[in-house]
Amino acid sequence: MSLLPYDDRDGVIWFDGEFVPWREAKLHVLSHGLHYASCVFEGERVYNGHTFKLTPHTERLHHSAKVLGFEIPYSVAEIDEACRGLIRENKLVDGYIRPVAWRGSEMMGVSAQQSKIHLAIASWEWPAYFSPEARMEGIRMKISPWRRPGPDTAPTDSKAAGLYMICTLSKHMAEAEGYNDALMFDYRGRIAEATGANIFFVRDGELHTPDPDCFLNGITRRTVMDLARKRGYVIHERAIMPDELPSFSEAFIVGTAVEVTPVREIDEHRFKAGEMTVNLLKDYDALVREAGAQSAAAE
Ligand SMILES: Cc1ncc(COP(=O)(O)O)c(C=O)c1O
Numbered sequence: 001m002s003l004l005p006y007d008d009r010d011g012v013i014w015f016d017g018e019f020v021p022w023r024e025a026k027l028h029v030l031s032h033g034l035h036y037a038s039c040v041f042e043g044e045r046v047y048n049g050h051t052f053k054l055t056p057h058t059e060r061l062h063h064s065a066k067v068l069g070f071e072i073p074y075s076v077a078e079i080d081e082a083c084r085g086l087i088r089e090n091k092l093v094d095g096y097i098r099p100v101a102w103r104g105s106e107m108m109g110v111s112a113q114q115s116k117i118h119l120a121i122a123s124w125e126w127p128a129y130f131s132p133e134a135r136m137e138g139i140r141m142k143i144s145p146w147r148r149p150g151p152d153t154a155p156t157d158s159k160a161a162g163l164y165m166i167c168t169l170s171k172h173m174a175e176a177e178g179y180n181d182a183l184m185f186d187y188r189g190r191i192a193e194a195t196g197a198n199i200f201f202v203r204d205g206e207l208h209t210p211d212p213d214c215f216l217n218g219i220t221r222r223t224v225m226d227l228a229r230k231r232g233y234v235i236h237e238r239a240i241m242p243d244e245l246p247s248f249s250e251a252f253i254v255g256t257a258v259e260v261t262p263v264r265e266i267d268e269h270r271f272k273a274g275e276m277t278v279n280l281l282k283d284y285d286a287l288v289r290e291a292g293a294q295s296a297a298a299e
Pocket of ligand 1: 043193194195196197198215216217218219220221254255256257
C-alpha cells in the first residue's frame with residue numbers, strides 16, 4: 001500500500017493563529033501533549049466546501065479541553081473562522097478537518113500548570129469513496145477485550161487523545177483477524193461503541209442504542225436520532241447487554257468519519273441492512289449534502 005504521509009503534503013495548516021506551510025507545522029518532541037496525553041481533538045467533515053455542524057464540533061473541542069483542565073486560547077467564533085479560512089486556503093471541497101489542542105513544552109513532568117496551550121487545525125481531501133449502495137454490504141466487527149473505562153477512571157466526556165489508546169489496540173487486533181473494526185464493551189460489560197463511532201441496533205422495527213454515559217454522545221448519533229424521530233421511529237436509549245446480540249436483525253455504526261455504515265457481522269452474529277438502516281443511511285447522506293449545498297448557496 002502506498003501511503004501519502006501526513007507530514008509531507010502540500011497546502012497550509014493553521015497553527016497558533018497563523019497559516020503555515022504544511023511541512024513546517026512542527027512541535028517539539030518534549031511536548032506535554034505527546035508524553036502525558038494532555039491533548040484533545042475534533043474530527044469534522046466538509047461537504048461542498050462547508051463543515052457539517054462546525055460550531056457544535058468547536059464547542060465540543062472547548063469542552064474537551066476544559067475536562068482535561070485547560071482552556072484553549074481562542075474563542076469558539078475564532079476557531080470557526082479559522083476553519084473556514086483553512087477551507088478557503090486549501091481550496092477544500094469534500095474533506096475532513098482536524099483541530100487539535102495540546103499542552104506545550106514549558107514543563108516536563110506530570111504537573112504542567114504553566115504550559116502553553118497550542119491549537120492547530122489541518123484539513124485534507126476526503127471524497128465520498130463509496131456510493132450508499134456500495135456501503136450497504138456492511139462491515140465486519142470483532143468484540144474487543146478492551147473495555148471503555150468508567151467516568152471515575154478516565155475523563156470519558158471528552159474527545160481526549162488518551163482515550164484512543166485502547167481504540168487503536170482494539171482496532172489493530174480486529175484488523176489482524178481480518179475484521180474492519182472492533183466493538184467495545186464498557187467497564188460494566190454493557191455494549192458501548194465502535195473504536196471511532198457509536199452503534200445502533202434494530203429489533204422488531206424499533207431502534208436500540210446504548211446510553212452514552214461513559215463514551216462520546218456523538219454529534220452524528222444525535223443527528224441520526226433526530227432523523228429517526230422525523231420518520232416516527234421508536235428509539236430505546238438504554239443499557240444493552242451482549243446476550244441481546246442474537247435478538248437484533250440490523251446493526252449500524254454512526255460517526256463523522258463513517259457517517260451511517262451498516263454492520264453485517266459482530267463475531268458470530270449476523271445482521272442485514274434492512275429498511276430502517278437503509279432509510280437512515282440515505283437520510284443522513286441527503287442531510288449532510290443538502291447542508292453543504294445550502295451553505296454554498298447562501299454565500
Ligand atoms: C470513540 C468515538 N465515539 C463516537 C464518535 C462519534 O462522534 P461524532 O459523531 O461526533 O463524530 C467518535 C468520532 O468522533 C469517536 O471517536
